[in-house]
Amino acid sequence: MNSLMKKAIAVAAAAATAIGLGVATGATANAADNATLTVSTADAKFAGKTANAYRMFSATVSGSDDTGDKAVSYTLDASWSRFFTGTDAAASGANCSGDAAAVSTCAYEYVSKLTGTNLVNFATKASNWAQKNNSGITAVDPSATVSATPTDGKYTAAFAGLDYGYYVVAVQGASVANTTGQYATLVSVDSAAVTAEIKGDLPTVEKKVDGNDSANAQIGQKLTFTLTSTIPDMTAYDSYTFNFKDTLSDGLTFDAITSVKVEGAADALVENTDYTVTKPTADNGNQLTVSMTDFKAKQQANAGKQIVVTYTATLNENAVVAGKGNTNSAKIEYSNNPSTNGTGESEPDTVRTFTYQFTVDKYTGDTYNDQAKRLAGAVFQLKAKDGADYIKFVKVDDTTYRVATDSDAADTTVQEFATPASGKLTLKGLKNGEYLLHEKTAPAGYNPLASDIGVKIDGKDNGTEQTDADVTITYDNEAGANYGQTATDGVIPVKNSTGSTLPGTGGMGTIAFTVAGVLIVAFGVVWAIRRKRA
Structure with a gap:
């Protein structure tokens, strides 16, 4: 002692x-x-x-x-x-x-x-x-x-x-x-x-979308997700469970695992040899699982190094527009008790993907309010300000169009859309950026717009999973030269005016004046003849 x-x-x-x-x-x-x-x-x-x-x-x-x-x-x-x-x-x-x-x-x-x-x-x-x-x-x-x-x-x-x-x-x-x-x-x-x-740390996962904690995207856009964790020290265990579990929102369609890599390794791990993949389905709660195989035997030597899963998914037609965004989270399932082969789960890490919309409100009259006359039949097209082609949409109902995806049949997509009787038309599934709204055809009896309407969408990732994020939509009538007007609640008023009737020369008033003139001339001739005879 x-x-x-x-x-x-x-x-x-x-x-x-x-x-x-x-x-x-x-x-x-x-x-x-x-x-x-x-x-x-x-x-x-x-x-x-x-x-x-x-x-x-x-x-x-x-x-x-x-x-x-x-x-x-x-x-x-x-x-x-x-x-x-x-x-x-x-x-x-x-x-x-x-x-x-x-x-x-x-x-x-x-x-x-x-x-x-x-x-x-x-x-x-x-x-x-x-x-x-x-x-x-x-x-x-x-x-x-x-x-x-x-x-x-x-x-x-x-x-x-x-x-x-x-x-x-x-x-x-x-x-x-x-x-x-x-x-x-x-x-x-x-x-x-x-x-x-307390010393030591528990397995965790860090999730990113396109390299960030959030992203904004257009419906149909492919996104890249990364799940990063640290390989634990598995010395105390005979075998070790280590699984990535990622729950996708309804607004995301899983595409594929693109790689699973260990920090410093020249080659990626091999599916069905080093790991297996369970794809997300409705039956499993839309959960993607990447399960490591013989993890202790293969990776104990790499304890302390990062392991990264990369996969792609596409923002689909079920995406939540604005608001809280499309949230999806990942966690690690890991061994936590060498004596019982028990497992635990890490705290989830969540990312959000946002997409946006705006509404065109077609009207006529001197005052824009609820009582203003709405116009049907105005045909519009939309494209990115720096884009060459007009964006393809799919008609959801008479008042709503959403951006088309690659999986939408060609005969269901359109690049032109007309305002209904309500005059209001919503375009959804757009990412942050500047757009040109082009009126291809004005309603019958109304003059077309002199230029395209510039629209700017500026969404923020400043909300939480419980609160809405902010989005500001501004516009002008000069093809995006100066976004001086704010779209309240995302509504852009678009006014059309009737043209004035041009003057004509074939009216009854002219004929009457002509007849009167002829009669005056005739009366003058008769008066002159009578005076000469006298």
């Missing part, structure tokens, strides 16, 4: 703090130890997860911090003997030997000299060893559950009634290193109340 005098304790505590072990001690003593260890984190993804504590060394404490004469001695728990005497790669690396006392002394001296990266690596090995099915090491009973809600910004889990000792604490499934490279927490419980930070 080894005694740690005050100076040695101070050095060890300083080293632990320097590498993020975060040990803090209290001064209250309870009978039969009866200590409480509280671990905490600000990371919400640990909420509700199970934490396990494994005692590596028992501890005897004498004196106290208050009097300055505190001393701690440690004895290796017998169940950890193989970890320190083993020569395989998973063991500690101490290579201790001899009887129990000699192994305990060797183990203590080995751990007490670890610092920096070596101590972090030791924590990983100890955590993996404790969790292995055949380790013979038993976790503290009961385990602790990380709180579902934070207190002062922290999610906590508490182990009560502990005997003093040196503990390894691991959250179930935390098989990925955190930002400082740590997988587990090492903490000396040598007072009545001890706190420490």
Whole structure:
């Protein structure tokens, strides 16, 4: 048995703090130890997860911090003997030997000299060893559950009634290193109340659409989605489940997996060899699943590297227009318990794809209001301002047209659309950008527009899954020279005027004047003849 005098304790505590072990001690003593260890984190993804504590060394404490004469001695728990005497790669690396006392002394001296990266690596090995099915090491009973809600910004889990000792604490499934490279927490419980930070990380997934958290697209447009995760350390497991699960919205049609790649690898993984694909259908909730095959055997050597799934999908005719957008999310299903082959799921990561619409309101009259006369029969076409061709649409009903997709039959698509009796026509499924609305034919009896109407759609990704994002539609009557008018509720008033009747020369008034003129001339002739005879 080894005694740690005050100076040695101070050095060890300083080293632990320097590498993020975060040990803090209290001064209250309870009978039969009866200590409480509280671990905490600000990371919400640990909420509700199970934490396990494994005692590596028992501890005897004498004196106290208050009097300055505190001393701690440690004895290796017998169940950890193989970890320190083993020569395989998973063991500690101490290579201790001899009887129990000699192994305990060797183990203590080995751990007490670890610092920096070596101590972090030791924590990983100890955590993996404790969790292995055949380790013979038993976790503290009961385990602790990380709180579902934070207190002062922290999610906590508490182990009560502990005997003093040196503990390894691991959250179930935390098989990925955190930002400082740590997988587990090492903490000396040598007072009545001890706190420490949760170390390690859980598998996560980051989803992007066209490289961003959101995209705007035209119906029929193909989008590229990427799902990025980190290969976990699977040392504690005999086999490991690792599946990408991506739920597509009704507005997206899955096309194909284009690649599954591991960071640094020259070649992509091979479908039906390294992974299998379950395509989204109505029966499986429109869920795409990419399941890794023999993941531990094939990828343990790449622990800590990124693995990226890339696939394409097309925005279809069922796409939600504006509002909250078309949301779809991905998560990772992963092994989280070496003893039971249990699995957990990561927090989902969501992206949104937006598409937009505007309404043409055809009217005539001096005032635009609900009482203004609406005009039917105005024929329009629409194209991107910098586009060569007019956009193809499919008629949804008398008042609505949506952008056509490649799967729409050619005989159902149109590039011209006429206003109905209501005068209102909605064009849906458009992406952000500038457009030219061309009136090809004016209603009968009305003059055509002098120029195209410029329309600009400017949608924002500033909402949430519960709130609508903003979209602003502006327009002008000068082919997009100056978008000086805002389309309230996305409605663009388009006025047509009747032409004035041009003057004619064949009316009854002219004939009457002609007859009158003839009679005056005739009367003059008769008067002149009579005067001559006289």
